[in-house]
Amino acid sequence: MPRINTPADLAALRERLVARRREKGRAIHVCSGTGCLAAKAGGAAAALVKALDEQGHGDQVAVRRTGCYGLCERGPVVVVEPQGTCYLGVKAADAAEIVAKTIGHGETVERLVYKGERGEPVARLDDIPFYKAQKRVLLDANTRIDPRSIEDYIAIGGYSALAKVLAGMKPEEVIDVIDRAGLRGRGGGGFATGKKWATTRNAAGDIKYVIVNGDEGDPGAYMDRSLLEGNPHSILEGLLIGAFAVGAKQGYFYVRQEYPLALENTQHALEAAREYGLLGDDILGTGFDFEVDVHRGAGAFVSGESSALMTAIEGKVGLPRPKYIHTSVSGLWERPSCLNNVETWANVPLILNRGVDWYRSMGTAGSKGTKVFSLVGKVKNTGLVEVPMGMTLRQIVFDIGGGVPNGKRIKAVQTGGPSGGFIPERLLDLPVDFDELWKVGSMMGSGGMIVFDEDACIVDAAHFYVKFLSRESCGQCVPCREGLRQMGRIFDRIVSGHGQEGDVELILELCDLMQSASLCGLGNSPFPMKTAIQYFRHEFDAHIREKRCPSLACMELTRYEIDAKACPGCSVCVKNCPSDAIVGAHKKPYVIDQQKCVKCGNCLTVCPPKIHAVRKVPAQGPAPAPTSHPERSIAP
Numbered sequence: 001m002p003r004i005n006t007p008a009d010l011a012a013l014r015e016r017l018v019a020r021r022r023e024k025g026r027a028i029h030v031c032s033g034t035g036c037l038a039a040k041a042g043g044a045a046a047a048l049v050k051a052l053d054e055q056g057h058g059d060q061v062a063v064r065r066t067g068c069y070g071l072c073e074r075g076p077v078v079v080v081e082p083q084g085t086c087y088l089g090v091k092a093a094d095a096a097e098i099v100a101k102t103i104g105h106g107e108t109v110e111r112l113v114y115k116g117e118r119g120e121p122v123a124r125l126d127d128i129p130f131y132k133a134q135k136r137v138l139l140d141a142n143t144r145i146d147p148r149s150i151e152d153y154i155a156i157g158g159y160s161a162l163a164k165v166l167a168g169m170k171p172e173e174v175i176d177v178i179d180r181a182g183l184r185g186r187g188g189g190g191f192a193t194g195k196k197w198a199t200t201r202n203a204a205g206d207i208k209y210v211i212v213n214g215d216e217g218d219p220g221a222y223m224d225r226s227l228l229e230g231n232p233h234s235i236l237e238g239l240l241i242g243a244f245a246v247g248a249k250q251g252y253f254y255v256r257q258e259y260p261l262a263l264e265n266t267q268h269a270l271e272a273a274r275e276y277g278l279l280g281d282d283i284l285g286t287g288f289d290f291e292v293d294v295h296r297g298a299g300a301f302v303s304g305e306s307s308a309l310m311t312a313i314e315g316k317v318g319l320p321r322p323k324y325i326h327t328s329v330s331g332l333w334e335r336p337s338c339l340n341n342v343e344t345w346a347n348v349p350l351i352l353n354r355g356v357d358w359y360r361s362m363g364t365a366g367s368k369g370t371k372v373f374s375l376v377g378k379v380k381n382t383g384l385v386e387v388p389m390g391m392t393l394r395q396i397v398f399d400i401g402g403g404v405p406n407g408k409r410i411k412a413v414q415t416g417g418p419s420g421g422f423i424p425e426r427l428l429d430l431p432v433d434f435d436e437l438w439k440v441g442s443m444m445g446s447g448g449m450i451v452f453d454e455d456a457c458i459v460d461a462a463h464f465y466v467k468f469l470s471r472e473s474c475g476q477c478v479p480c481r482e483g484l485r486q487m488g489r490i491f492d493r494i495v496s497g498h499g500q501e502g503d504v505e506l507i508l509e510l511c512d513l514m515q516s517a518s519l520c521g522l523g524n525s526p527f528p529m530k531t532a533i534q535y536f537r538h539e540f541d542a543h544i545r546e547k548r549c550p551s552l553a554c555m556e557l558t559r560y561e562i563d564a565k566a567c568p569g570c571s572v573c574v575k576n577c578p579s580d581a582i583v584g585a586h587k588k589p590y591v592i593d594q595q596k597c598v599k600c601g602n603c604l605t606v607c608p609p610k611i612h613a614v615r616k617v618p619a620q621g622p623a624p625a626p627t628s629h630p631e632r633s634i635a636p
Contacts, residue, residue: 003275007164007166010163014155017152021155024060024062025060026062026081026103027063028062028063028064028078028081029081030044030078031069031143033072033075034068034225035072035073036069036072036075037261039076040076041075041076043091043092044090044092045063046092047092047095048098049063050095051099055096057099066143066147067143067145068229069125070383071381073383074089075089076089076091078098085102085108085113085125086113086125110123114130129381130400134386134400135362137362138343138370138372139372139386141231141234142226142231147230147233147268150233150269150272150273150278153233158233161237161241161349162237162240162241162349163284165245171201176194178197178245179192181359182363182369183347183348183369185340186340186343186444187340187341188341188416193340196340197242199326200328200336203328203336208247208335209338210242210243210248210250210252212239212342213341214253214254214255215256215297216256216304216446217256218417218446218448219418220417220450221374223374224341224342228255228262228266236273237348238345238348239253239292239345240283241349248290250291251290251291252294252313252332253292254313255296256297256299257298270292270294300312300318301468302474302522305320307321307323307327307520308320308520309339310327310331320519322519327339343372363433364431364433364435366435367390367434370388370389371386371389373385373396374447374448375396376448377452378451379401380401380402380405381402385400390432390433391431392428392430392432393413393427393430397410397413410425410428410452410453411458412456413428414450414452414461415445416444416446416448417448419521419522421443422442422461422532423531423535424535424536432444440531441530441531455551457539457549457550457551457554458532458535458536459539460551460554462491462528462532467488470487473523474522477518477519479514479523480514480518480519484523487507487510490503494540495554495556496554496556501544503544504533504537504541507529511529543557548618557619558616559592559594559597559616559618559620560597560599561592561615562582562590563613567589567590567611568587568589570608571586572607577603580596581593581594581596581597581598601616
């Protein structure tokens with residue numbers, strides 16, 4: 001492998017690599033992110049290589065296993081370049097036809113392309129509504145390279161920003177560029193990146209650290225994972241630039257153990273960068289030394305908090321520290337430490353290459369650039385989306401996500417992960433940026449975005465987040481540990497039909513206590529519970545005063561019944577009942593034994609739509625009151 005000793009060497013290598021890619025011209029890109037690999041993208045890629053060889057195209061067409069294309073539920077995604085023909089749900093058995101028609105004759109395999117609202121085929125990736133309304137800056141590169149090929153990254157301009165910085169800029173100039181660009185941290189709080197870098201650089205001490213926060217624990221979020229899987233070199237390049245700017249010689253990638261592909265591709269990128277002379281001693285012959293290690297996170301949600309993450313890297317239990325001293329001044333081993341999340345670091349090379357004006361041309365007055373979201377839940381097109389700051393929630397959900405399936409109405413969008421709030425349908429025209437989300441009681445967080453339709457119970461959803469946060473609390477501080485535990489018991493009462501007058505007020509009181517007194521963000525961001533009450537108080541009142549769940553979602557307040565007039569006795573429900581709760585005779589209407597019914601919903605799912613004999617209805621009275629553990633009893 002060629003060692004790159006100077007910026008000129010890097011430029012010369014890039015020219016050769018670009019010429020080589022141009023010679024081949026055509027390529028088939030196969031999404032090889034975790035989602036598509038789970039759908040057997042590896043087999044499809046191998047079959048495409050075989051089909052190209054068998055049909056005589058092996059020397060002219062490259063098969064490139066790329067990062068995530070975003071439209072995860074429709075994978076494996078395959079894109080034929082340069083025409084940009086996009087195929088969805090590709091299987092190994094489709095490979096020969098794709099090669100014969102698209103590579104051999106320039107034709108489209110229509111059965112594999114996206115279908116529009118009226119069933120019309122949409123062949124080009126850029127014309128698919130999911131992609132058309134996006135502004136893919138980070139994710140665009142994610143889909144044009146093999147993440148395990150440093151030469152692919154160099155060919156599209158990789159490490160040119162690093163060369164520019166090391167060859168002709170002072171650390172203060174780099175920080176000034178990032179500050180003027182308005183880059184804010186993408187990990188949650190949205191703190192100004194340039195100011196954080198300046199604080200670390202100006203802090204006392206010769207030894208400083210830079211850290212990539214890849215501990216992505218929000219339910220439904222996988223933005224950082226996909227960037228680590230698909231373009232780890234962009235994150236490493238950003239980290240190298242940040243290290244030069246703040247005066248660090250050592251860096252860390254903190255990546256969750258549950259992300260095996262992200263860990264593998266990150267390790268591979270670091271090894272390749274060392275071999276090419278882009279990591280280690282005397283990088284690009286400029287005298288800049290820098291080394292990086294990977295720390296595997298143990299999976300605790302709270303370890304994503306900056307000080308807890310640093311404690312974990314030190315080899316201790318990942319517990320947050322008091323905030324009277326910032327980690328930028330005293331962090332890892334009590335030395336100045338600059339921590340940013342994956343997406344923040346990946347933005348840095350783009351800003352240095354394309355300029356402050358380019359970056360500031362995207363976004364709002366206080367939130368510049370683009371943001372990657374994981375759009376999940378009750379939406380037609382789920383997956384990763386990248387949009388300019390300021391696009392409205394309605395545009396994201398309907399123009400990109402395609403709206404809510406099955407003709408249902410949207411009820412709410414929950415942003416920011418377990419610490420974010422529920423935003424009701426009437427506020428969907430809200431521009432999405434750090435400040436606007438904060439005004440309505442939510443937050444950007446790392447970028448999770450969950451859509452709830454009319455069938456969702458917001459009380460039950462808030463209950464889920466209370467339980468999640470309670471399980472993940474480190475237990476150090478009483479407001480968080482006991483506040484969440486107490487709040488969980490109150491929610492248990494409400495969703496089981498035993499809620500009492502004053503329960504809602506008690507939840508809000510606990511929220512205020514946690515918000516003002518908890519040690520870290522896990523406890524002092526109780527926005528799911530507060531916004532659930534603020535915007536959906538009527539649902540809480542129905543559970544408490546009427547002992548019913550309006551959405552028929554809370555198990556103990558609902559039951560399944562069979563309409564005797566509609567049931568033909570086909571026995572499908574009987575065969576699929578796990579508790580033998582459906583009784584009766586074949587060809588005659590069946591009945592559900594409510595004592596045996598475990599409310600799994602199988603009967604409703606398997607009942608033929610034309611028959612629709614199984615119904616979900618309100619329970620006749622609340623379930624028996626839960627028995628409190630004597631050591632954990634709560635005040636009435």
